[in-house]
Amino acid sequence: MVTADMGPATRASRFEDEFPDDFYDVGIAEQDMVCFACGLTVAGLVPVVTTASVLLVGRPWEQVRNMADRGGYNVKLVATGCGLTNTRHSLGLTALEDLALLSGLRNFEVYSPFSAGDIAAVLARMLEREGPTYVRLGKYDVPSGVGASSGPFSPLLVEGDGRTALVTTGFLMAQARRVQQRLAADGRGIKVVNVIRVLPFPRDEMLAVLAGVDEVVVLEDHLPIGGLASHIALLLAEARLSLPFTRVGPERLDRCVGGLEENLAHHGMSETDVLARLDGGR
Amino acid sequence: MTRSPQCDVSCAHLAGLHDTSWRLRRTILDLAYSVDKVHLGSSFSSAELMTVLYHHEIRRDGDQLLDYLVTSARSVLTYAILADLGLLEADALTTLGQWGTPLDYERVPGLVHMPFGPLGHSLSFACGIAQGLRRRGRPGLVYCLLGDGELDEGSIWEAAMTASHRGLDNVIAVVDRNGFQLSGPTEDVKALGQVEGKFAAFGWRCFSTDGHSVPALVDAFGELRRATGRPKLLVARTTKGFGVSFMESQRSYHSTGIGEAEYRAAGAELARRAQASAPASSGDGPS
Numbered sequence: 001m002v003t004a005d006m007g008p009a010t011r012a013s014r015f016e017d018e019f020p021d022d023f024y025d026v027g028i029a030e031q032d033m034v035c036f037a038c039g040l041t042v043a044g045l046v047p048v049v050t051t052a053s054v055l056l057v058g059r060p061w062e063q064v065r066n067m068a069d070r071g072g073y074n075v076k077l078v079a080t081g082c083g084l085t086n087t088r089h090s091l092g093l094t095a096l097e098d099l100a101l102l103s104g105l106r107n108f109e110v111y112s113p114f115s116a117g118d119i120a121a122v123l124a125r126m127l128e129r130e131g132p133t134y135v136r137l138g139k140y141d142v143p144s145g146v147g148a149s150s151g152p153f154s155p156l157l158v159e160g161d162g163r164t165a166l167v168t169t170g171f172l173m174a175q176a177r178r179v180q181q182r183l184a185a186d187g188r189g190i191k192v193v194n195v196i197r198v199l200p201f202p203r204d205e206m207l208a209v210l211a212g213v214d215e216v217v218v219l220e221d222h223l224p225i226g227g228l229a230s231h232i233a234l235l236l237a238e239a240r241l242s243l244p245f246t247r248v249g250p251e252r253l254d255r256c257v258g259g260l261e262e263n264l265a266h267h268g269m270s271e272t273d274v275l276a277r278l279d280g281g282r
Numbered sequence: 283m284t285r286s287p288q289c290d291v292s293c294a295h296l297a298g299l300h301d302t303s304w305r306l307r308r309t310i311l312d313l314a315y316s317v318d319k320v321h322l323g324s325s326f327s328s329a330e331l332m333t334v335l336y337h338h339e340i341r342r343d344g345d346q347l348l349d350y351l352v353t354s355a356r357s358v359l360t361y362a363i364l365a366d367l368g369l370l371e372a373d374a375l376t377t378l379g380q381w382g383t384p385l386d387y388e389r390v391p392g393l394v395h396m397p398f399g400p401l402g403h404s405l406s407f408a409c410g411i412a413q414g415l416r417r418r419g420r421p422g423l424v425y426c427l428l429g430d431g432e433l434d435e436g437s438i439w440e441a442a443m444t445a446s447h448r449g450l451d452n453v454i455a456v457v458d459r460n461g462f463q464l465s466g467p468t469e470d471v472k473a474l475g476q477v478e479g480k481f482a483a484f485g486w487r488c489f490s491t492d493g494h495s496v497p498a499l500v501d502a503f504g505e506l507r508r509a510t511g512r513p514k515l516l517v518a519r520t521t522k523g524f525g526v527s528f529m530e531s532q533r534s535y536h537s538t539g540i541g542e543a544e545y546r547a548a549g550a551e552l553a554r555r556a557q558a559s560a561p562a563s564s565g566d567g568p569s
Contacts, residue, residue, distance in 0.1 A: 039410020
């Protein structure tokens with residue numbers, strides 16, 4: 001485990017308590033952290049590197065690009081407090097662009113799980129594969145549940161059915177489920193899709209899920225370009241699928257200091273907001 | 283050239299190292315003329331340094347290098363040395379810069395441990411390898427070749443602190459102190475000053491030597507290897523473009539191709555100076 005003075009904040013210190021000889025804190029030096037971890041792999045170790053996303057792939061992005069990815073080293077980057085879950089904190093560590101930063105890197109796989117079961121499945125997969133991997137985690141009440149870990153790993157978790165697909169990733173699955181339940185109470189079913197592996201984007205799997213759907217709504221806590229919505233929009237365009245498409249998410253790096261629900265409301269992502277955007281906002 | 287006073291190294295071996303360093307300069311010159319622009323200035327300043335590292339210092343078992351040398355730069359010189367050692371196909375050098383070349387500046391596991399390119403990554407990377415070797419109880423030294431201009435990068439100093447904090451005495455950093463970087467003299471761009479003093483303040487054991495003297499380099503590396511307890515630094519005082527007078531300390535030869543007139547003049551001077559500086563027993567090749 002490698003971190004940059006973020007052991008207590010990421011709970012990596014629990015690993016340190018149990019495995020002190022395998023815990024490396026390089027101090028507040030994120031560029032050093034990434035390259036140091038790449039070096040550990042040369043000696044045959046499998047480093048898990050953890051800190052806040054902005055400090056993991058933002059500040060040392062050039063090291064992530066030119067060392068971790070170009071070198072194809074077997075490093076595992078696990079980011080905490082991603083997206084809008086970095087609540088009651090400064091904007092400085094609010095990561096709304098991490099997926100864009102990693103888009104197009106040739107060796108990385110990028111995961112964004114939701115439930116405890118899915119997180120466990122993703123971490124197991126992360127350690128099994130040989131190559132750089134990024135896992136996007138948030139600070140929220142993680143529900144139990146097996147999800148994608150219930151069978152062979154699937155990059156998508158699909159729940160329910162209907163003519164509307166509400167596609168999301170990470171902790172926003174909770175919000176998507178609430179919307180689904182509200183509609184179900186009115187007798188309407190929708191398909192909720194949680195994208196667990198974001199990159200490489202699961203194009204074929206997503207096309208299969210969208211077959212027979214009349215509308216796609218994407219709920220994401222990421223900036224518009226390079227996030228989940230732009231991957232889906234590109235997929236629809238290239239597949240010549242003419243479907244109504246709505247994106248619900250932050251437009252720019254801007255948030256109010258407060259709790260998660262207040263942040264979601266600020267960005268027009270509350271349960272009521274999402275419901276209002278269905279059916280093209282009619 | 284006399285027998286190195288502190289090392290058990292034969293005169294023939296030292297002479298062979300001398301010959302190899304000048305042969306590598308000639309190879310680099312050929313590539314600058316025939317293939318594409320190359321980093322002539324720093325390749326020439328670090329020719330003895332890299333020759334002593336690869337041909338003398340780094341232990342080998344057949345095709346396996348038992349120690350590690352990492353660097354962000356010196357790509358073409360590294361390729362030339364690996365080809366000279368028979369670890370890369372010699373013909374590959376002529377494909378530099380061409381579509382499909384195997385020398386694509388990416389890593390080659392076991393030989394080139396990190397991608398070439400932007401500066402400032404190699405010392406952290408070296409520390410990671412050194413820490414990993416120690417954790418696994420494996421031997422091996424990790425050499426890290428740095429340009430002096432590269433020391434502008436803040437990440438170098440992040441790594442310098444990590445190395446000393448962790449007492450990584452299996453890390454040996456080598457600075458090619460040629461006094462120049464892309465834009466001009468290091469002291470004009472951002473005054474670097476006394477490199478040894480800076481690293482010493484970070485907790486390193488520091489040495490310096492004439493980077494164009496093969497016996498001095500062999501001695502210095504011997505001393506570095508024997509020193510324990512702290513990471514170690516060698517500042518090799520060199521001249522950028524060393525070997526061709528009209529290229530020496532000239533910014534324009536930092537990275538460039540050359541025309542026929544320069545090529546012929548430079549080739550003739552390299553031959554003269556190689557011979558003039560050769561020890562009596564030169565010509566045997568490194569043993």
